[in-house]
Amino acid sequence: MIKFCSLYSGSSGNAIFLSAGKTKVLIDAGLSGKKITEALVSIGEKPTELSAILVSHEHSDHVRGAGIVSRKYDVPIYANENTWAAMEKQIGPINVKNKMYFNTGKEFEIGNVLVNPFPIPHDAAEPVGFNFFVDNNKITTATDIGHMNRDLLECIEGSDVLLIESNHDIEMLKVGPYPWHLKKRILGDRGHLSNEMAGKVVAHLAEKGTRCFFLGHLSQENNFPELAYETVRNILKEKNIDIERDIRLSVALRDRVGQVVEI
Ligand SMILES: [Zn+2]
Numbered sequence: 708m709i710k711f712c713s714l715y716s717g718s719s720g721n722a723i724f725l726s727a728g729k730t731k732v733l734i735d736a737g738l739s740g741k742k743i744t745e746a747l748v749s750i751g752e753k754p755t756e757l758s759a760i761l762v763s764h765e766h767s768d769h770v771r772g773a774g775i776v777s778r779k780y781d782v783p784i785y786a787n788e789n790t791w792a793a794m795e796k797q798i799g800p801i802n803v804k805n806k807m808y809f810n811t812g813k814e815f816e817i818g819n820v821l822v823n824p825f826p827i828p829h830d831a832a833e834p835v836g837f838n839f840f841v842d843n844n845k846i847t848t849a850t851d852i853g854h855m856n857r858d859l860l861e862c863i864e865g866s867d868v869l870l871i872e873s874n875h876d877i878e879m880l881k882v883g884p885y886p887w888h889l890k891k892r893i894l895g896d897r898g899h900l901s902n903e904m905a906g907k908v909v910a911h912l913a914e915k916g917t918r919c920f921f922l923g924h925l926s927q928e929n930n931f932p933e934l935a936y937e938t939v940r941n942i943l944k945e946k947n948i949d950i951e952r953d954i955r956l957s958v959a960l961r962d963r964v965g966q967v968v969e970i
């Protein structure tokens with residue numbers, strides 16, 4: 708059985724749990740060790756049983772608790788070389804045996820899970836999204852995406868479960884409190900994905916067969932869950948895709964452990 712759950716998702720901190728049998732992984736660890744531990748326990752999981760922490764990129768909302776969890780529970784951290792170099796100071800000393808490297812674009816195994824780290828356009832050292840293959844299932848996490856392109860779309864197509872970024876409402880961001888340089892960064896090619904773009908991606912993938920979607924990495928200042936959901940729902944409606952009838956769509960929240968999906 709595969710178990711998938713967004714523990715926390717948003718600009719304030721990210722951690723996603725995925726397990727397949729005895730293989731249990733955390734995708735990013737961007738909250739305090741205490742919060743991550745509590746969230747795992749709340750879904751019936753023990754942090755001591757984690758097989759790995761996979762790091763998408765070095766921004767603090769993805770790595771804040773990685774060092775703590777690794778040291779406290781003796782868990783290996785997996786990241787590519789440039790991300791390791793960029794995050795090492797932030798996460799503190801890691802036991803040599805728990806420092807694991809992967810190459811972007813090259814599949815590797817953790818227990819019975821095949822992992823494919825694919826490149827994403829974002830302003831970090833070497834940011835990635837992840838595909839997880841277990842038996843005939845494909846599960847994908849892709850947040851912190853500046854824009855969608857052909858290569859990226861190919862990586863996420865055919866997923867059974869997809870957690871995709873739905874970071875901001877463009878109008879809210881434009882009129883919101885952020886300074887101009889920050890607005891420009893978020894809207895830029897290596898920033899974050901808007902609700903509208905997320906909607907287009909969800910519609911495209913739904914047409915190709917994906918049935919379970921999570922909208923994630925919502926901005927605290929430039930979005931709110933109902934708006935992200937409604938924006939995506941309206942785009943789906945235009946394409947004649949009905950949320951109740953055809954797919955499952957939920958919002959992965961910033962401050963609450965999400966629904967557990969079991970396949
Ligand atoms: Zn982030």
Ligand SMILES: [Zn+2]
Binds near residue numbers: 829851
């Ligand atoms: Zn980021």
